[in-house]
Amino acid sequence: MTIEEQLRDLMIKKSGSVNKFSQEIGVPQSTIFSIFQRGVGKANINSIIAICKALNISTDELAEGRITPLNIELMPEGSYRGGEQKPDIWLDYESLPENDKKQVASYIKFLKSKEGDNE
Numbered sequence: 001m002t003i004e005e006q007l008r009d010l011m012i013k014k015s016g017s018v019n020k021f022s023q024e025i026g027v028p029q030s031t032i033f034s035i036f037q038r039g040v041g042k043a044n045i046n047s048i049i050a051i052c053k054a055l056n057i058s059t060d061e062l063a064e065g066r067i068t069p070l071n072i073e074l075m076p077e078g079s080y081r082g083g084e085q086k087p088d089i090w091l092d093y094e095s096l097p098e099n100d101k102k103q104v105a106s107y108i109k110f111l112k113s114k115e116g117d118n119e
Contacts (some may be wrong), residue, residue, distance in 0.1 A: 004035060004040060006067050007040070008036060011032070025050050026050065027050050035047065048062065057069055
């Protein structure tokens with residue numbers, strides 16, 4: 001599933017339809033459909049910020065092709081990232097100061113880069 005398809009699904013989950021979502025956030029429906037067709041990377045930054053703010057997802061992560069919630073309490077009960085089961089460690093991570101979160105993210109990237117070395 002593409003990042004644009006994931007965004008569409010989140011908009012529908014949040015508001016019932018893309019049209020209603022666009023009305024709620026003040027971004028024209030044509031702009032949102034253009035993002036679906038042309039891609040997130042070609043979208044106006046103000047539109048992306050409005051969408052991310054309404055969906056409570058990270059703009060930085062979206063730019064990297066991932067959907068990451070900013071506040072898990074606003075996600076559906078017991079889920080994160082598109083409905084997967086929320087791990088207990090996520091709560092620990094959320095309670096960390098911002099600088100510590102960045103260190104954790106750096107370490108995760110390091111571990112992921114090592115995955116290919118271990119095969």
